[in-house]
Amino acid sequence: MFFVAKVMLYVCFALLMGSFILYSVPRRNRPEIFISKKFILILIALTPLFGIGELVRLTMHLGEDFGYWLTFQNIVLSFEVGKGWLFLTGISILLFFMVLFNDIKEDRFFAGLAVFLIAGMGVSVGYASHAASLESLGFLAHSLHFIAVITWSGVLLVSGYFSKGEGPSLSFYKWFTPLAVACLATVIGAGLWLMNYIVPEYVNSYLLDYGQALLIKHVLLFIIVIYSLINGILLKKRLKQGTTGLALNKWIKTEGIFLFLAFVATALMTQQTPPHDVADTLKMEDPSKLFTFSTGLIPGDNPMLSFSFSMMSLVWLAFAIVLVLSILATIKRNKNMTLAVAASILAASAIYLAIMSSVSL
Template structure:
């Protein structure tokens, strides 16, 4: 339940912030969009409700000893996760009012207010994060940057790929969205490395745990996203002048991979982060996935590393072949669902190549 709630909150906030940010952009720099204001309000309400699930789960756990209402009261007014949710209630409620009683599509000042409120929500998420509990200032900044970057870029992509009414305005849209997405990707990677320095200090060793396996999957899926981003930047933009060509299937394929990343991120929230890498081989049983794909047995006191070998090279080569097949299929206008399947197969092969290199 918590995994699904976490994944949905990422997706919902992506849609919310994407809609808000794109409303700041003048019409001549974006395609015409069609979405219901009621759906945006419903997304905000659902985001608020689902973001309460981790608070409720903690209250149910603590409440076994002291009672659920006493535990909930203590969490909301004492714990960072509870106070962060109260900030979310405040900022999201105001944003619901702004969206309900105004029209961001025609009022850019209102869209600016909504953007500020979204940034406050980002700050509330950063404040209540696990990283902030480890390092209050740096963790807050790193998690806030990461959350903003990983939701705003996909959010704009979601809105444009699924809500556009036509191709008009797409060339101008790509001219500003491509550098914006690259900056967000850079911030995502940079903030992610910053967060890993506290949460996952021994990256390869962490692969023995479920958290580390999910983190590796998330990084491999980001490689798939980068592939789609490059193709959409080069291939799609070059074919926009073709009247019969529709770029939206390929934009939607990229957005679907990002949704899968949100679910992986949600699953990570339910796993214990490996803060102390040196204890992994004595305190925890290896992840079933690690035991299945890695060719080594963990030994206490010895760290894992990556070592190039024939198997790794073979699987990486096969992964590259699948990426090439994806590109060729896109050029031949094969249905995007098949191309999406090919790209995920490329990701699986890349994962196997990493696991066969563990030494």
């Protein structure tokens, strides 16, 4: 239940940020999107409801001895996660009534103000994050990472799934391409910053469920970047040449699928113990079943993973390269979207197996 709530929280944030960014740019510079005010209001109302999941989880964990209601009150008023949720709820209420009483689709000023408020809600998520509890600047790293993710993914998801026609025009790419590049750079930079706090033993973390989810997220990010390059360079170039029948929306939707899968991997991470010290964490929980299944390795008392390329890892890597090239060929020939999705999932799996077959104890 908490896992699903976390995934839906990310989806709500992304759709809201994407909608308001698109409404804040001139109509000629965006695709014609179809998303009703009622749906936007529902998303705003659901955001604090999905955001309360972590508070409920802590309440159920800590409230058995002191009473659940008293524990919940204490968490809301005393814990950073509770204060962050109160801030999130307060901004959500303000945003709800601002959208309710204004034509957000036609008034670019209020749409831009809504973008600012959503960013404030993103800061509240960073304030309540695990990184913020570890380091005073941890909230800044998490906030930057989170806001960049929902900005990049939000515009793509709304453009792909809430618009009609073949896809956006060149005027859209003129502002979105630099925005996407800036978001990607922020995601990578802030992500490395966060890992320094949370996962200082990145390779060793593969032994744990948290590390496996993080690795899968990174593999998905690689696939997403490939789609971004195809959409932002190859298809944009063909659009400049006046090529018809590109079906840009189809490939933006495909990229959106993998952004959603990255949300799922991130939500899985929030349900696991962050591995500040892998050896100590393994004393409290079992190693990842996915790790032991994919590698056949069983960690000892003082595990230390290292990379050593094998023939099998090279085979998987070659298989991944072939699949990535097949993705490119599928999109260039404007084939079925299902083929691209299947090839992308297989490519991600091959990259994961190439990495797992390269580690040793």
